[in-house]
Amino acid sequence: MKHRIPLLVGAALLVGAASIPAQAVESAPRAVLMTKGHGKKACSWGVVCLYENNKLNKGARAPILMASQNIRRLEKYRFNDRASSVCNHTTNPVRLYEHDDYKGSSEKLSPSQCKNVSASFNDKASSVKFAS
Template identity: 30%
Template sequence: MRRSVLLAAGGGLLALTGALVSPAATAAPLDAFVIQSWGKDNCQEGYVCLYEDWHFNRNQKDWKILLTRKDLGNLGGDFHMDDRTSAVFNNSDRTVKLYPGKYHMGVPLTVGPREAFDFTNDDSLESDMYNDKYSSLKFTTGGNDH
């Protein structure tokens, strides 16, 4: 008798925990994350993508892309992208500003919706001004600022 009571109680507990952990639950999309890939095609709809190397990572699948749809005051830390951006693609309907200083300090580069910049490594003045210079970003218009 004692065993059946414990088994029944255990079965009830199992049923209770099963109800709490439902396989049908869907996780919310991440607001910022890093993948290893290349090309603008790997920048998901609604995100701004910062590429570790010029030409949108030049077909190198092991280079980083930081995807974000929220303000980031420090591209270093968890993302390891401080002063490493060599291309950017804004695949969102919002305008974003890239800042040379952490926490949105300095004169920003404005990137409009669906706009892309490639800071090619060609010794040009543009490359020197923009390549590997950004430490934070902030969305300025449209959408939900998460």
């Protein structure tokens, strides 16, 4: 009898998890996510997206880093010095910084703004910080 109770509880948890719609699991908030895609629609609301290519990866499924938190080192996600365009789908301004730990020159994105980074900042972002 002792062995059946944990087994029944485990089975009940599995059944409960199986009843959660796939969409609810996919829309669960994540702090940082790497994906591939292009255009504004590839960037979820509530995150800033860094695109590997200009014009939001214009027509090609290329790497996108999505973040809903500050990132001190983009190298941690293998996205250091790779951003050519960005989309800020948040209600706060966001800054991209040239160096780790939010140092060096920066480029500001207003809320809901999508753009190519300036030519002088192309492939130079190393950290991302949300303004409050």
